[in-house]
Amino acid sequence: MLDKPSKWRSALFGGIAIGLISGIPVINLVNCCCCAGILGGGVFTYYLYREEHTEGMVPLESSDGLILGIMAGLIGAFVQAVIHGFLILLFAGAQEQLMRSIMGKILDRLESSGSFPSDALDQMRDQIENSMKESNTMWGVMLSLFTSLIINPIFAMLGGLLGYAIFKSKKPQQTLPTPTTPQ
Amino acid sequence: MILSRRIYTIFLSSVGLWCLAIVAAPVLRVYGGSAGRTVAEGLYLGFSKICHQIDGRSLHLCGAKFGVCIRCTSIYFSFLAGLILYPFVHPLESKNVPGRGWLLLAVVPMVVDAFFNDAGIHQSGELTRVVTGSIAGFVFALYILPLFIEALTQLSSHRNPQGDTRYAGQTQ
Numbered sequence: 001m002l003d004k005p006s007k008w009r010s011a012l013f014g015g016i017a018i019g020l021i022s023g024i025p026v027i028n029l030v031n032c033c034c035c036a037g038i039l040g041g042g043v044f045t046y047y048l049y050r051e052e053h054t055e056g057m058v059p060l061e062s063s064d065g066l067i068l069g070i071m072a073g074l075i076g077a078f079v080q081a082v083i084h085g086f087l088i089l090l091f092a093g094a095q096e097q098l099m100r101s102i103m104g105k106i107l108d109r110l111e112s113s114g115s116f117p118s119d120a121l122d123q124m125r126d127q128i129e130n131s132m133k134e135s136n137t138m139w140g141v142m143l144s145l146f147t148s149l150i151i152n153p154i155f156a157m158l159g160g161l162l163g164y165a166i167f168k169s170k171k172p173q174q175t176l177p178t179p180t181t182p183q
Numbered sequence: 184m185i186l187s188r189r190i191y192t193i194f195l196s197s198v199g200l201w202c203l204a205i206v207a208a209p210v211l212r213v214y215g216g217s218a219g220r221t222v223a224e225g226l227y228l229g230f231s232k233i234c235h236q237i238d239g240r241s242l243h244l245c246g247a248k249f250g251v252c253i254r255c256t257s258i259y260f261s262f263l264a265g266l267i268l269y270p271f272v273h274p275l276e277s278k279n280v281p282g283r284g285w286l287l288l289a290v291v292p293m294v295v296d297a298f299f300n301d302a303g304i305h306q307s308g309e310l311t312r313v314v315t316g317s318i319a320g321f322v323f324a325l326y327i328l329p330l331f332i333e334a335l336t337q338l339s340s341h342r343n344p345q346g347d348t349r350y351a352g353q354t355q
Binding site for chain 2: 031032033034035061062063065066067110123124144147148150151155158161162164165166
């Protein structure tokens with residue numbers, strides 16, 4: 001029976017996806033709902049790995065989903081930090097202006113739709129303003145990297161396990177025997 | 184001690200600590216003194232990476248908001264409830280997870296509630312956030328716990344191929 005494919009390729013692509021979702025302004029708002037972007041990245045990583053897996057290889061196990069998720073989460077944290085630092089270096093002031101303008105439009109739209117109370121919108125404006133001030137420094141990038149290195153692997157691991165549950169083949173797989181001591 | 188039970192205990196404790204941190208943030212902010220307030224701000228900062236923390240959309244304790252919003256709080260606490268109840272309805276060694284359709288059914292109401300609210304189509308309230316978040320969190324636990332135990336048991340047996348029975352999910 002052939003060995004399973006290497007996990008690095010899928011983890012790298014999954015990590016890049018997580019980093020892009022978490023690092024690009026506005027898109028990273030997806031993570032406001034229990035890290036949905038990172039969870040989704042974990043599921044995507046497992047999906048990529050399953051696509052590389054062919055018949056005749058050692059069957060996939062839930063531990064593959066767990067390891068893939070952790071690897072993708074860690075890679076994603078570094079990709080996110082690189083994107084974050086890159087945006088600061090390139091666009092420093094312009095990026096802040098652009099973000100302010102985009103967020104202003106989104107908040108105005110939410111206000112006109114009436115789905116958010118006005119005090120909640122004011123608070124969101126303050127939070128966005130504060131987070132922009134804090135994050136647009138190299139210290140902000142390092143702090144963000146530190147928290148991402150903790151949070152990303154946890155949620156991406158859960159995503160990897162969910163990916164295993166979602167994409168698991170329905171036909172019974174031949175499982176590896178669990179080694180036990182002779183009684 | 185059975186390995187699966189040990190993994191379950193560690194996982195349950197970790198999730199319990201996570202939920203405790205959500206509740207501890209407002210208590211420490213109000214009653215924690217200067218050191219407690221510093222810890223509370225650290226907790227709020229950490230949780231700000233995973234939740235919008237809007238005051239009007241959060242539960243409050245001692246006059247301060249929880250670490251995460253009401254929807255996230257419902258997800259995490261119902262996930263914890265799912266973990267606590269799981270061994271009463273399923274053996275921990277069971278590798279069976281519900282079909283993927285149930286996962287979809289559990290997540291769709293929450294996504295619809297959030298999306299329709301932000302699109303201005305429907306006004307989501309505290310009740311809809313709690314109910315939809317709780318359903319999703321509870322069902323997540325039914326998928327993640329057996330797979331997490333299975334995955335760690337597999338990793339342990341791969342690391343001990345010569346066969347220490349503790350690592351094969353059997354009694355010591």
